[in-house]
Amino acid sequence: MDWTEVARAEFPVTGRWAYLDHAAIAPLPRRSGDAMRSWVAEQEANGCVNWLGWREELERIRRRAAALINAEPGEVAFVTSTTMGIGLVAEGFPWVPGDNVVSASEEYPSNLFPWKNLESRGVETRLVRSREGRIRPEDLVEAMDDRTRVLAISHVEFASGFRNDLDTLAELCHARGVALFVDAIQGLGPLTIDVRRTPIDFLAADGHKWLLGPEGAGLMFVREDWIDRLRPILVGSNSVTSSYNDPEPAFDLKPDAGRWEGGCYNFAGLLGLGKSLELFLELGPDRVSGRILDRAEGVRERARSAGWEVVGSDRPGDRSGIVVLDREGSDNNAVVRSLKGRGVSVSCRRGKLRVSPHLYNGDDDLDRLAEGLRTRP
Structure with missing residues (x-):
């Protein structure tokens, strides 16, 4: 190369x-900037006349995002930030008062505060400190008990650069019936993630760091067997199979992760991200x-x-x-x-x-x- x-x-x-x-x-x-500039010029010239073409392009981008992590396209939803993806999982998870979530004390605030915000619902957040620059899997396990429902961890810690071993953590979690949520924004790019090989349950990453995309355009992964168990939040016209144009739109949720895309899309940002993903897939x-x-x-x-x-x-x-x-x-x-x-x-x-x-x-x-x-x- x-x-x-x-x-x-x-x-x-x-x-x-x-x-x-x-x-x-x-x-x-350059190709991402070109795509965004082209969209702006298109909307200036034509308004929403060609909206259907933009919408069809989003599905091509979804397939690229899925290919990057070896997911099914139906397991990928577009989000405007990692924070949004984390919040959709945290608020939609089927908690019972007395449950707890385990995380690392040095996580970026966006992967701490959505879980701490659950305290009013009776969900405890347990934080584990690193030792000698490492977050040790055995320390995370020690913080777990029979009421631990989620381990929320970054693939790479933002301030230290420490890489968590997702393979080991997935094995430890699933042996205990704990779901694994990964904040992938600092790992996806420098490292590869294969959700078929590493059975992560949920993942979120905005595209504006290592994926070389613009701010406000990212992805959320929800493993297929969680789609019906995770309560949809912020549902809207894009969350259902019926059309807003139907005389009486039916509240039939989409059978895939698209149910979390309730409102308008950040078309300019997603088109830019799509070209960045295209570059990644071209290079390998x-x-x-x-x-x-x-x-x-x-x-x-x-x-x-x-x-x-x-x-x-x-x-x-x-x-x-x-x-x-x-x-x-x-x-x-x-x-x-x-x-x-x-x-x-x-x-x-x-x-x-x-x-x-x-x-x-x-x-x-x-x-x-x-x-x-x-x-x-």
Whole structure:
């Protein structure tokens, strides 16, 4: 694969930036921006005359999203955010007062607050702390009891970059009758997910990070055998098999995950995401994953040579596309500003530097980062 050619053809951002902040918000590939601009021009010129064509394109995008995680298209719903997907599962789950959900204490707030919001319904949220940079499966199991109904976990933790072992967690959960919910926004892209091989029950991910899509367009996966058990929330005209145009529309819920798409679609965002998914599938998700992990390893090597500590577990199976760095006495918010002045984009999260490269970042991008890391702001 000629990654330099991919970068030149698809990523205008490379003209100015060594962009290493995909765990925050990704720049769009050229084809995604083109799709969104085309939709805006179409609506300016024609209003909703060609709406049916947009709707048909959404089904092609659904098939791409399903292919990315090896799901059935009917198990995939479009959502406007990871938060929305989490909320639909949390609020729709068949809880009984006294039930509990287990999660990790360092989860992003969007994968904590929807579960904590269930306290008024008698559902307890139990949080497990990491040890030595790792969330240990045995600690999660220890927090479970016979009233644990859900384990809610990120594939990759946003601040540490720690990769949870979904295969192990799925096995542990299902042996105990616990459903597994995965916040996949920081894992899907740098890592691959196969929901047929790894029996995740629910998954949600917006597209604006590693999937290289725009904000406000993402996916939710609900395993087929959960579709009728998970109560639909925010139902509307798109949730049912009948048409809004019928004299008396029947309240017959769709037999698939489409029942969670109650209202209007973010057509521009979904069309952009669809093109980003198209790029992933053209390049091959396994190949993209390998490239991102290689780039992350290059960041680790250069950071160490520049005198920085790579924070977190160094076990290969715990690594992801996120690299967390620190240096004694460093003001890492100031480092972010200094690097930005050099045309290098990274983030600071919870006091530490967070670097998140993608497939199109060449060695010159990583060298620009290393040069900036050697200079104290």
